[in-house]
Amino acid sequence: MPPLKTRERLSEVRYEIRGELARRARELEGQGRTLIKLNIGNPGAFGFRAPEHLQRAIADHIHDTDPYTHQQGLPEAREAIAAHHRRRGTPNASPERVFIGNGVSELIDISLRALLNPDDEVLLPSPDYPLWSAATILNDGRPVFYRCNPENGFLPDPDEIESLVSARTRAIVLINPNNPTGAVYPRALLERIVAVAEKHRLLLMVDEIYDGVLYGDAKFEPLAPLAGNLPCLSFSGLSKVHRACGWRVGWAVLSGDPTACGDFHHAMDLLGALRLCANVPGQFAIEAALDGGDTIGPLCASGGRLFEARRAVIESCEASESLRLVAPAGALYAFPGVAGAAAEGFDDHAFALEMLETEDVLIVPGSSFNVPYRNHFRVTLLPEPALLREVFHRIDRVLQRHAGRARSPGEVSRAAVA
Numbered sequence: 001m002p003p004l005k006t007r008e009r010l011s012e013v014r015y016e017i018r019g020e021l022a023r024r025a026r027e028l029e030g031q032g033r034t035l036i037k038l039n040i041g042n043p044g045a046f047g048f049r050a051p052e053h054l055q056r057a058i059a060d061h062i063h064d065t066d067p068y069t070h071q072q073g074l075p076e077a078r079e080a081i082a083a084h085h086r087r088r089g090t091p092n093a094s095p096e097r098v099f100i101g102n103g104v105s106e107l108i109d110i111s112l113r114a115l116l117n118p119d120d121e122v123l124l125p126s127p128d129y130p131l132w133s134a135a136t137i138l139n140d141g142r143p144v145f146y147r148c149n150p151e152n153g154f155l156p157d158p159d160e161i162e163s164l165v166s167a168r169t170r171a172i173v174l175i176n177p178n179n180p181t182g183a184v185y186p187r188a189l190l191e192r193i194v195a196v197a198e199k200h201r202l203l204l205m206v207d208e209i210y211d212g213v214l215y216g217d218a219k220f221e222p223l224a225p226l227a228g229n230l231p232c233l234s235f236s237g238l239s240k241v242h243r244a245c246g247w248r249v250g251w252a253v254l255s256g257d258p259t260a261c262g263d264f265h266h267a268m269d270l271l272g273a274l275r276l277c278a279n280v281p282g283q284f285a286i287e288a289a290l291d292g293g294d295t296i297g298p299l300c301a302s303g304g305r306l307f308e309a310r311r312a313v314i315e316s317c318e319a320s321e322s323l324r325l326v327a328p329a330g331a332l333y334a335f336p337g338v339a340g341a342a343a344e345g346f347d348d349h350a351f352a353l354e355m356l357e358t359e360d361v362l363i364v365p366g367s368s369f370n371v372p373y374r375n376h377f378r379v380t381l382l383p384e385p386a387l388l389r390e391v392f393h394r395i396d397r398v399l400q401r402h403a404g405r406a407r408s409p410g411e412v413s414r415a416a417v418a
């Protein structure tokens, strides 16, 4: 039998976070090696637990979880999400405009499927969280990347975003707080991006899954209140702020002029109905999560585990001759760049492989996040601070080798011959 053919556009999709390096890591583990895996922002894998009152809410309702729910989700959970958005100032937030999904991941896919016709364009950040570009491609659209460069604190430039708008552009995607860079977007910047969307009649899609994960004086500005009457889809969920990735609970809230959003709303509803409903048990934790007090704040404040992990990364980068870091203001990652002698001839993928093979550390190369440069990598801030310091010690050891080779190439080639 000839090999089964697969969807051709899959060849355009990048997803290194669980890709070739992760596969090699599994092989090494199979051979008995113990690895430090920093490739996935999965709090439960690093000893974090979902708050107990969320677990209890599911346990208390387990007998009610057998039937399908409405395709958009449990009414009481949608009411809790709508109320949360009303408190933030989202206009017209109502349970009818809330879509609950199997994580934000499923809703990204559904919403792009609801929106795109072949060759429609979506403006995406570079670096991006690669599901956004993958879902754009697999729903027949074309990602068009706007730059969020380290020289600008990883913030986008609204003028550049506008310069990329074409007759085929349908939406602007923002990830705030950002994965992988940790940038948190100030209000004035968001207002300028809203103005671009308004001028060109584009849907705003904002991935706010890290909305409570903030360090120092960083302030999160929800986009929907600034978008006002413009169509805006805001995504969040239980995976990160509430440390419950495995429950697969996410939501999207549609805001803006109901007449302009009507067809899109129906399309989302139809696609939701085709997959029947989201996983039900996790939905019972939503009200408890949104009404039950802040449990992420203490982890992100001075002395908290995430704050100290971030401090460990910042101090390690400061102490290194070869690393440059824009300190993350939010989210669960750092995205350092390699500079100086170590950066000569540097290739992020080869570096990640070297870290894995020689130092037992799994990181994600920056180019996996759709950036044109190849001198960055991503680590998650979820491990214990001491472990992160150890990881950066190993990273620096490898980078010093690179720098040494760059400074005295003759010696290295003689050594190689010997």
Ligand SMILES: Cc1ncc(COP(=O)(O)O)c(C=O)c1O
Pocket (backbone or CB within 6 Å): 041, 102, 103, 104, 105, 106, 129, 175, 179, 207, 209, 236, 237, 238, 239, 245, 248, 249, 250
């Ligand atoms: C920016 C961003 N959006 C969405 C997701 C997926 O979230 P979920 O677990 O709700 O599917 C992630 C997961 O890491 C993420 O970083």
